[in-house]
Amino acid sequence: MTLIARYRAFVRGLSVNPVGRAGVVLTTSSFLTFLFMELLRLLGVLTNAYIGLITYLLLPTLFVVGLALIPLGWWLYRKARARADRELLAERFSPDAVAPRPGGSRLFVTVVVFTLVNILFLTAASMRMLTFMDTPVFCGTACHKVMHPEWATYQVSPHARVRCVDCHVGEGTGALVSSKLNGARQMFLAMFNAYERPVPTPVRQLRPARETCEKCHWPDKFYGYRQQVRVHYGMDRDSTPRYTTLNLKIDTGEAAGHAGIHWHVAEANAVRYASAEDERQEMLWVEVRQLDGTWRRFARRGEPAAPTPADWQRTLDCVDCHNRATHIYEEPEVAVDERMRRGLMDRSLPFVRREVLGALLPDYPDREAAMAGIAARLEGAYARLLPEMTAAQRQALERTITAAQAVYNRNIHPLMAVRWGTYPSHLDHRHDGGCFRCHNQELVDSTGAAVSHDCTLCHSFLAYGSAGPYQFLETPTDNDSEAAMHRYLREEFLKQGE
Known part of the structure; x- marks a missing residue:
């Protein structure tokens, strides 16, 4: 008897009723389809993201369902016939297949071989499934309606070559298990159309920035300055351009001898805060660790001190300012x-x-x-x-x-429900948010001193709504109405090289 003939006889023996036949059909068809789809993927014929959902999620699921239906069908068959397994096996399979042998009957060997094949297949499919689920394509397209805003912004972001899981999952078994449990919860919310619109922020399940952002961006290695030229156009007929040029002080302060923007997250420093409802918008107080290890608190002016819930308190890290590092929604x-x-x-x-x-x-x-x-x-x-x-x-x-x-x-x-302004960025202070959440006159310490809000604390101005991008580097004229400001900002920038 040929190998194909033996396989057909084995399949007929298992197809004892409609349930068993359904199991055999599901298992065989999903297995062969998986192999065919993988071959097309390896040949470069199939590249569509949705094919991955079918290949690595749907087909293995159908395979497992089919495997479960086969013993269920046999159990129903035995119950209906009310006979012993030995008699039923002799009835469904040839005498040669069930005849005792030193290494076990031919039927037993066949079952063992197929079991090993199933284990190998499920192992390979599971590994491919986990690999596929770690790709940005899966994250952005599996729940297309829910994740479409994030997927659209991710593809044009500065982090478009960074996998979603590198920030949203992180490293380690604990992070993996936590993310899968959270993903299962989100899947049920999507199935029953019970998810929030828009997706709420801040995302509190993000891994700590020191485990994610700082794998590539090391604050203590930020040195010097970074120039940024912003062009704004007028509402006049010619849409006249005006320039604001900032010389950003990105140091942590260790090398420069004075504080820069990344002083807030330098390894030697610590800043913690409490925000109303843990929304990270309205600060209740801010604390800065001093050299002697004590904490200097800046609280809201004129408001009595009150205990704040522990889950409203947070140590400041990268995402408190870079809150839209990837999913950037523009004004x-x-x-x-x-x-x-x-x-x-x-x-x-x-x-x-x-x-x-x-x-x-x-x-x-x-x-x-x-x-x-x-x-x-x-x-x-x-x-x-x-x-x-x-x-x-x-x-x-x-x-x-x-x-x-x-x-x-x-x-x-x-x-x-994502509209203009739904997801504001805290990276600047065009409006009242961003830097001004902490750097304002309303947060004061015990002596009444406020958090510094000097415009040149974090950046110098080389132009501000000016006709040219470096207007403040030029010598102001006597008839310039803003000559004093012009001269001050020019000197403030030039003294940085001293």
Whole structure:
């Protein structure tokens, strides 16, 4: 009897009823399909992310279900026939298969071989499944509706080459188990449509920054300065550019002899705080460790001291400022300025900044309405502003519409209730958040001294809303109304080289 004939006889013997036949079909088909899909993947034919969900999650699950159905079918068959297993085996299989042999009957050897094959297959499939579940593609697409905002921003972020699990899971068995339990909870929330919209922040399950961020970014190795030129465009006809240039002091203070931005997270320093409801927005108090090991507390001015819950207290680390290190949602003005700087929105169109912002800011009910609304708003505006539009202007308008729609698609996600300003960044202080959560006049120590909020504490100004990016490096003229500020900021920057 050939090997294929023996396999067919074995399968017929197990197919004792519809349950057993279903188990055999599921097990065999899922096994063969898995091998076929893996072959296509290795050949580079299949690259779609959703194929991974089928190959590494669905097919192994069907295989296990099929394996479970086979003994269940046999148990139902034995119960219905009310006979001993030996009699049923002799009835379902040939005498040669069940005949005793020194190493066990042929049927026993067949079962052992298939058991080993199943174990090897499930081990390989499980390893591939775990590997696939660690990829950003799985994180971003498995729960497409829920994770689409995070997936969209991740792909254009500075950390697009860093795996999600490197920050959200971390290293070690404990971190892995904790993440899988949390993932199971999130899966059930997604299945029953019970998840929050938008996804709440801050994410309290993140691994500590010293275990994640500082694997690549070591605060004590940040030296010197980093220059940042920001271009803002006006709402006038020409969308006139104005420049703000910052010379960021990124030192920890150890080498420079004075504090820089990363002083807050230097290994020799410690800052801790308590925020209302642990939202990390409104600070109740801030404490700084002194050289003698004591803590200097800055509390809200005029408010009586009150105990704060332990889970509202936190030691400051990277993500307290870099809270949108990867999933960066832009402010509309910043997004438009950046696209104009890159030439994606054409300044040759009159009032282009004003009109694009006017098209982006309305609260559209869904993505389709937004795409149509943005195009209609800009088409209508330039039908009035440019009644005799040239071919070049038409092309510029089409590029601008495409860029505006891309800005919306990246930052706004109506299905998850993500709107403008849903996820603010604490990396600066354009508004009242960011640095000003701690550096303000309302947090004072026991002597009434406030946390420093000097503008030049963390950066020097080389230009501020100026016509040129380095205006403050030039010598101010006598008729300059801001000559005193200009001179002060110039001297403050130049003395850093002394």
